[in-house]
Amino acid sequence: MQQYDERLHVPRSWWLLGLLSSALVGVTLLPLGVIPLLAGTAAAAAAAAAALSSYGSARIRLVGDALVAGSARLPLSALGEARALDADEARAWRTHRADARAHLLLRGYIPTAVRVEVTDPQDPTPYLYLSTRHPLRLARALSAAPADGAVRPEVREAER
Numbered sequence: 707m708q709q710y711d712e713r714l715h716v717p718r719s720w721w722l723l724g725l726l727s728s729a730l731v732g733v734t735l736l737p738l739g740v741i742p743l744l745a746g747t748a749a750a751a752a753a754a755a756a757a758l759s760s761y762g763s764a765r766i767r768l769v770g771d772a773l774v775a776g777s778a779r780l781p782l783s784a785l786g787e788a789r790a791l792d793a794d795e796a797r798a799w800r801t802h803r804a805d806a807r808a809h810l811l812l813r814g815y816i817p818t819a820v821r822v823e824v825t826d827p828q829d830p831t832p833y834l835y836l837s838t839r840h841p842l843r844l845a846r847a848l849s850a851a852p853a854d855g856a857v858r859p860e861v862r863e864a865e866r
């Protein structure tokens with residue numbers, strides 16, 4: 707089975723914004739003295755780092771016979787066709803084509819995605835929408851990972 711593991715870390719520019727925000731907190735505390743300035747800057751930097759690290763810790767993995775996407779874990783036998791979505795098609799599936807029952811691992815800073823059908827009749831979720839920087843690679847890995855000896859559907863790129 708072809709393995710896949712991707713961490714959906716936040717862009718570097720977000721870290722810069724966190725650093726600048728921490729500096730602004732320090733400047734705001736400047737009238738109170740050097741100690742509050744340093745303490746406030748350090749606390750703001752720690753809070754920003756914790757928030758950015760937590761939000762960017764989501765992962766998409768193929769583990770054994772399951773797809774793990776964020777906190778969701780689905781057996782490969784419950785998954786159908788995987789479609790790699792370009793930026794335009796991904797935007798459509800996030801907005802006007804979206805189904806409220808779908809499970810979304812959505813990161814707005816990642817423009818591309820994969821849409822994976824859920825074929826389990828017991829699961830009301832029609833599909834998974836997974837933000838990914840490597841949609842073709844993820845879709846191919848899903849199609850190459852047979853569940854219970856079954857042949858997986860072919861990978862399709864989004865049609866316009």
